[in-house]
Amino acid sequence: MSSDKSTMIEFKDVHKYYGDYHALRGITATIKAGEFFSLLGPSGCGKTTLLRTIAGFEGISSGVVLIDGKDVASIPANQRPTNMVFQSYAIFPHLTVAQNVGFGLRKDPRSAADKARAVDESLAMVGLSGFGARAAHALSGGQRQRVALARALILKPKVLLLDEPLSALDKKLRENMQVELIKLQRQVGITFILVTHDQEEALVMSDRIAVMFEGQIAQLDSPETLYRLPKTSAVANFIGTMNFLPASIISEGGGKVEVEAQGFGRIVLDADKQVTGVASPGGATVGFRPETATILFEGQSATDRETMATVEEVVYYGDMTYYDVLLDGTSAPMRLSMRNVFGRPVLDIGTRTRVGWSSGALVMFR
Amino acid sequence: MKIPVLRIYTISYLMFLYCPIIILPIFAFNNSSAVAFPLQGFTTEWFHNVFNDAVLGQALKNSLFVASCTAVLSALLGTLAARASTRYTFKASGPLMALIMLPMVLPEIIMAMALLVVLLSLGVRLSLFTIILGHVLVCTPFAVAILTSAFQSLDKSLEEAAYDLGEGPVSTFRLIILPLVMPGIISSLLICFTISLDEFIVANFLGSGEPLLSTFIYGQLRFPKYVPNIMALGTILVAVSITLLALAEFFRRRGLAKTGAKDTGGFL
Numbered sequence: 001m002s003s004d005k006s007t008m009i010e011f012k013d014v015h016k017y018y019g020d021y022h023a024l025r026g027i028t029a030t031i032k033a034g035e036f037f038s039l040l041g042p043s044g045c046g047k048t049t050l051l052r053t054i055a056g057f058e059g060i061s062s063g064v065v066l067i068d069g070k071d072v073a074s075i076p077a078n079q080r081p082t083n084m085v086f087q088s089y090a091i092f093p094h095l096t097v098a099q100n101v102g103f104g105l106r107k108d109p110r111s112a113a114d115k116a117r118a119v120d121e122s123l124a125m126v127g128l129s130g131f132g133a134r135a136a137h138a139l140s141g142g143q144r145q146r147v148a149l150a151r152a153l154i155l156k157p158k159v160l161l162l163d164e165p166l167s168a169l170d171k172k173l174r175e176n177m178q179v180e181l182i183k184l185q186r187q188v189g190i191t192f193i194l195v196t197h198d199q200e201e202a203l204v205m206s207d208r209i210a211v212m213f214e215g216q217i218a219q220l221d222s223p224e225t226l227y228r229l230p231k232t233s234a235v236a237n238f239i240g241t242m243n244f245l246p247a248s249i250i251s252e253g254g255g256k257v258e259v260e261a262q263g264f265g266r267i268v269l270d271a272d273k274q275v276t277g278v279a280s281p282g283g284a285t286v287g288f289r290p291e292t293a294t295i296l297f298e299g300q301s302a303t304d305r306e307t308m309a310t311v312e313e314v315v316y317y318g319d320m321t322y323y324d325v326l327l328d329g330t331s332a333p334m335r336l337s338m339r340n341v342f343g344r345p346v347l348d349i350g351t352r353t354r355v356g357w358s359s360g361a362l363v364m365f366r
Numbered sequence: 367m368k369i370p371v372l373r374i375y376t377i378s379y380l381m382f383l384y385c386p387i388i389i390l391p392i393f394a395f396n397n398s399s400a401v402a403f404p405l406q407g408f409t410t411e412w413f414h415n416v417f418n419d420a421v422l423g424q425a426l427k428n429s430l431f432v433a434s435c436t437a438v439l440s441a442l443l444g445t446l447a448a449r450a451s452t453r454y455t456f457k458a459s460g461p462l463m464a465l466i467m468l469p470m471v472l473p474e475i476i477m478a479m480a481l482l483v484v485l486l487s488l489g490v491r492l493s494l495f496t497i498i499l500g501h502v503l504v505c506t507p508f509a510v511a512i513l514t515s516a517f518q519s520l521d522k523s524l525e526e527a528a529y530d531l532g533e534g535p536v537s538t539f540r541l542i543i544l545p546l547v548m549p550g551i552i553s554s555l556l557i558c559f560t561i562s563l564d565e566f567i568v569a570n571f572l573g574s575g576e577p578l579l580s581t582f583i584y585g586q587l588r589f590p591k592y593v594p595n596i597m598a599l600g601t602i603l604v605a606v607s608i609t610l611l612a613l614a615e616f617f618r619r620r621g622l623a624k625t626g627a628k629d630t631g632g633f634l
Contacts, residue, residue: 078532083531
């Protein structure tokens with residue numbers, strides 16, 4: 001993501017109340033032109049409300065929403081340069097596919113033939129050429145999704161809003177559509193804003209992700225930064241899995257932090273790249289992802305450090321095996337994920353094993 | 367041997383309910399002015415009488431006028447009420463809807479009497495219009511019931527999608543909402559028409575003497591020689607009522623199929 005891209009959407013301290021319920025609690029963020037941006041969070045975190053404030057379906061209680069530099073407070077939904085793909089797709093069931101896709105062109109001054117051509121182009125873009133004459137209510141879920149996309153994109157909006165568009169599709173179809181949406185976004189170059197509760201979907205598709213909890217943005221970063229260096233343990237746990245070990249800071253200075261972590265002993269961490277979160281008094285926590293530590297099978301040696309552990313739980317997934325291991329000197333099991341490469345055994349519960357890890361893969365939460 | 371109690375009960379229940387109606391067409395074609403068994407022979411004389419009776423013709427015209435006006439007004443009011451109750455949440459929306467639906471369960475004779483007293487004390491002259499007034503009161507709850515189900519099965523995001531694509535509230539209603547609830551509107555038009563057509567109590571209380579079908583039939587029953595005519599007229603009315611109700615149900619179901627909504631129960 002280059003930094004010279006202009007700002008498409010800007011939220012300045014946006015609050016939204018429903019009666020006494022504080023749905024959005026001071027959202028401040030910018031979304032750049034042409035980026036694939038995701039709002040990620042559990043249900044009820046305000047992500048859909050935030051999306052609907054962009055579309056104009058939801059007013060805000062205080063703050064400012066700017067689209068392409070313009071305050072949109074007084075612009076109704078039907079005049080905003082945004083179009084939306086609804087969670088239910090909202091395909092008009094009494095119209096044909098072509099009538100659905102061309103619905104937004106009703107006030108377009110172009111000739112009927114030009115409009116028909118635009119509809120055909122839009123349908124071709126989503127891979128539905130030749131479907132124009134079909135009745136909309138007879139389409140499959142995946143096809144409805146595509147019609148909804150074609151209908152929104154035909155108006156060439158500055159921003160395309162997607163409200164959990166893939167949640168109703170089955171897993172295979174969903175994964176295909178994820179790839180197609182990324183391609184489509186690159187092709188049209190329009191800013192896409194996706195609302196999703198599926199962290200994997202957000203990681204796969206987005207240039208940047210805003211993780212939301214309880215009406216606030218907990219972290220706004222690239223997928224890689226979010227995964228590698230989450231700001232809080234809540235973000236870390238929402239995006240993938242993270243193991244946590246209680247730790248205490250021994251010394252700080254010169255860009256280094258030395259900590260004593262339960263089970264791992266003394267570790268030196270890079271203060272810029274590995275230490276995250278807001279400084280708070282009391283205990284710190286050291287975290288690591290399941291795939292960054294490894295069970296050392298016979299004959300294998302650690303790349304950096306190793307600790308003895310006992311296998312407490314084994315979950316076999318075919319290509320992967322998940323182990324819950326209790327590191328010596330700790331009280332809660334850690335989750336490890338091991339790829340089942342050829343010739344590698346699956347350990348039994350109760351097995352004593354060595355666990356290899358590297359201090360470079362650790363993250364510390366203050 | 368096990369006695370099929372429930373089966374016997376069901377069959378006798380249905381017979382009790384529908385046998386009298388089956389009697390109607392039987393005697394309508396019976397060649398005897400006495401409504402009694404044994405049957406005499408086949409005739410269409412009574413139907414001829416029905417079609418050639420000038421007073422009956424006037425009663426039919428009046429009834430069709432009253433029923434048409436009632437159907438249109440009730441469907442219109444029902445559309446507004448159903449739209450308001452499904453689209454907006456407002457204080458007292460519950461009690462308000464209950465008040466609108468109340469005439470469905472209120473004894474009609476009480477309503478008719480109350481209306482009569484009010485109209486007379488206001489100095490309103492009784493006419494076909496006062497009957498229409500009463501019929502709208504009776505029919506609107508049915509229209510509301512049908513249309514509420516039609517509006518409820520509308521996905522709210524359809525409306526938002528239309529706004530999102532540049533339409534205003536009026537054009538959204540015309541282009542999206544109206545076509546989707548149209549089957550419900552047609553169905554409530556037909557039901558209200560049917561109810562009004564054979565309604566007696568309100569027509570009897572609030573009329574000024576112009577005959578309606580129902581009051582005409584009631585008047586004729588006093589003269590034994592007219593009874594076969596009434597049988598013929600009754601046969602026609604039953605046939606028309608069943609046809610209209612079936613049409614109403616057809617449109618209601620087609621509306622559900624169109625929007626892909628779940629069937630939440632109808633009148634047939």
